[in-house]
Amino acid sequence: MGAAEKTAGADDRSDPPSPSLLALFRVVAHKKLVLLVRYPVNTATRFATLVILFGLILFGGEAVAGAAITDSLAGIIVGFFVWTMAIVAYQGLAWNITREAQWGTLERLFISPHGIGTVMLVKLVVNVLFSFLWAFATLLAMMALAREWLVVDPATVLPLLVLTVASISGLGLVFAGLALLYKRIENIFQLLQFAFVGLIAAPVGEVPALAVLPVSHGSYLLQEAMRDGTRLWEFAPGELGLLIATSAGYFLAGFAVFQIAQRRARKQGLLGQY
Amino acid sequence: MSETTPPAIDADGIEKRYDDGEDVVTAVDDVSLTIDPGEVVGLLGPNGAGKTTTIKCLLGLIVPDSGTIEIRGTDVAEHPERAHARVGAMLEGERNAYWRLTVRENLSFFAGLGGQQPAELRERHDRLLERLDLAGRADSVVNDLSTGMKQKVSLASTLARDVDVIFLDEPTLGLDVETALSLREEIRRLAESEDVAIVLTSHDMDVIEAVSDRVVILQDGRVIADDPVDRLGELFETQSFRVAIAQPVDELVRRRLDGLDLEVRGENDRLVIESQGTDSQTVYELMRLLEETGQELRDIDSVAPDLEEIFLELTDDASDARSDAQETARVVAGSGSKGGS
Numbered sequence: 001m002g003a004a005e006k007t008a009g010a011d012d013r014s015d016p017p018s019p020s021l022l023a024l025f026r027v028v029a030h031k032k033l034v035l036l037v038r039y040p041v042n043t044a045t046r047f048a049t050l051v052i053l054f055g056l057i058l059f060g061g062e063a064v065a066g067a068a069i070t071d072s073l074a075g076i077i078v079g080f081f082v083w084t085m086a087i088v089a090y091q092g093l094a095w096n097i098t099r100e101a102q103w104g105t106l107e108r109l110f111i112s113p114h115g116i117g118t119v120m121l122v123k124l125v126v127n128v129l130f131s132f133l134w135a136f137a138t139l140l141a142m143m144a145l146a147r148e149w150l151v152v153d154p155a156t157v158l159p160l161l162v163l164t165v166a167s168i169s170g171l172g173l174v175f176a177g178l179a180l181l182y183k184r185i186e187n188i189f190q191l192l193q194f195a196f197v198g199l200i201a202a203p204v205g206e207v208p209a210l211a212v213l214p215v216s217h218g219s220y221l222l223q224e225a226m227r228d229g230t231r232l233w234e235f236a237p238g239e240l241g242l243l244i245a246t247s248a249g250y251f252l253a254g255f256a257v258f259q260i261a262q263r264r265a266r267k268q269g270l271l272g273q274y
Numbered sequence: 275m276s277e278t279t280p281p282a283i284d285a286d287g288i289e290k291r292y293d294d295g296e297d298v299v300t301a302v303d304d305v306s307l308t309i310d311p312g313e314v315v316g317l318l319g320p321n322g323a324g325k326t327t328t329i330k331c332l333l334g335l336i337v338p339d340s341g342t343i344e345i346r347g348t349d350v351a352e353h354p355e356r357a358h359a360r361v362g363a364m365l366e367g368e369r370n371a372y373w374r375l376t377v378r379e380n381l382s383f384f385a386g387l388g389g390q391q392p393a394e395l396r397e398r399h400d401r402l403l404e405r406l407d408l409a410g411r412a413d414s415v416v417n418d419l420s421t422g423m424k425q426k427v428s429l430a431s432t433l434a435r436d437v438d439v440i441f442l443d444e445p446t447l448g449l450d451v452e453t454a455l456s457l458r459e460e461i462r463r464l465a466e467s468e469d470v471a472i473v474l475t476s477h478d479m480d481v482i483e484a485v486s487d488r489v490v491i492l493q494d495g496r497v498i499a500d501d502p503v504d505r506l507g508e509l510f511e512t513q514s515f516r517v518a519i520a521q522p523v524d525e526l527v528r529r530r531l532d533g534l535d536l537e538v539r540g541e542n543d544r545l546v547i548e549s550q551g552t553d554s555q556t557v558y559e560l561m562r563l564l565e566e567t568g569q570e571l572r573d574i575d576s577v578a579p580d581l582e583e584i585f586l587e588l589t590d591d592a593s594d595a596r597s598d599a600q601e602t603a604r605v606v607a608g609s610g611s612k613g614g615s
Contacts, residue, residue, distance in 0.1 A: 017389075018389070019355075019359065019388065019389020019390070020386075020389050020390065020391060021389075022391075023385070023386040023389055023390060023391045023392070024386055024387060024389065026386060026391075026392075027382060027383045027385070027386025027387060027392065028386075030379075030382070030383075031372070031375065031379070031383055034375065034379060035374060035375075038374070038415075039374070103369060103372065103373070104365075104366030104367075104369025104370055105366075105369075105370065105371070105372060107330075107333075107335055107363070107365055107366070108363070108365075108370065108384065108387065109387070110334075110335055111333055111334070111335070111358045111361060111363055112355075112358065112387045112388060112389070113355050113356070113358045113359040113388060113389050114355065114387075114389060115354065115355040119387070263337075266334070266335060266336060266337045267336075267337045268292075269290070269292065269301075269327065269330070269336040271330075271335050271336070
């Protein structure tokens, strides 16, 4: 009897179990943690770079602009805090696709029984969790350096941060998709990281229309929460609603673009070509 | 009532064309394949024949323009996640693993990526590491290992979870003889003991010949042969003798040999006499001639063609046929245009 003629009843492999999402989450998080711990110099250098950059802005700005910087110190700290979160979350998606392609492991992500969309979403969640660690560590260092202590109410800051990062993640997914199709676009990635500065610093209070930009509205609300101590429930429902709508919109649009790009990459045979 | 198990892979009429704006290149042209569980199929072909594109189409990493592909009865285009539930692939050799993780961490990662809890697979991983001679380096970072060991880590990570079908693209590339042999043994063991269907490509014909039940030869995206290794050997068997003599033959003897309609060529002090379909009479005449002229025989071998010779024969034939067809088309087109002007 040929192998293909064996009865299904005799074959215990006929129904593969549903893949465990928890298993996927654990291995993605474990890999991230292992790499942070195994290469402490790399981790410390990255952290030090962020703090030194903040120090340069702070002390350099004080030397040049004096009181103007001191008066807006809280805003600078919150802005830098949001920027740190944004680049960690964004890099984890956009740069990661490029690196996986370079390492030769990208196609293995695509043949996961979870599907590449789910794999990317799990990576995103893990990235956001790790970006919290980075951002809060940097925040502490910045507050100590500036001797300016801000209000960090977790019940307010965490939901606002998650929503702010969601819109950045949407952008990360868009550029991850573009990296699948156009490969070497690292220069655009870098430019966008600087563009985040403009988005974070957008004067939403003066020009409300800027609230529809990614990150801008979240950054504005975080400034109010951390500088002025506004609690989550003290914000106008319209403000929160707009933040939820823009964050969900950018995130869903980014995910849709990524899915279109990955389908096109498979159609054009572009996966794994780097 | 018994229900039959579907083939491990069932591909029908796969076509893939690339349009670069000027030309349309057909990478895969009407390829159909059925591979049973436990079967090892070697995919051979010259560079650019479409081997990798075919494998990637089978995996759903490249979407074909037409044709259907099922893995264990699941349509890869319609339900890729379900089709990938028990599929492993090693497509980038030693680059197929994370070099900054340890060997065991790679196994855990890819088991989890495949949806299985690594902790539940600990024993499987231990056995795998043992069999691939990696147990002593289980906690080493992959980057610190030799190329051969990295290659084995890639294979181990491909097998880190339960799989029914695996695709191996050039699995022995860059391996030393000993490692390549252990990899061959592992491939056969997987097919025979675990009923895993294996599709592999390799430029090393010895590997393909040693491990494959069946060989599929591709050229210009088309299947030009799909036969068991033994059957290919029978198809291309030539009655071939290799006769070694003690000293070079003189011109007179050489002319008499030519008269026997044998292909005669010298290899150092050897005379190689070869002809397809030689009857016994010719062999007797050859022996008589060598005896009459006082040639001292050193050795006589009957030689069967190896897979490399069969492969070259087939791909040469296909190239010739294509050239003839193109030439005919050119002549027809030429006469057509003359007629029209």
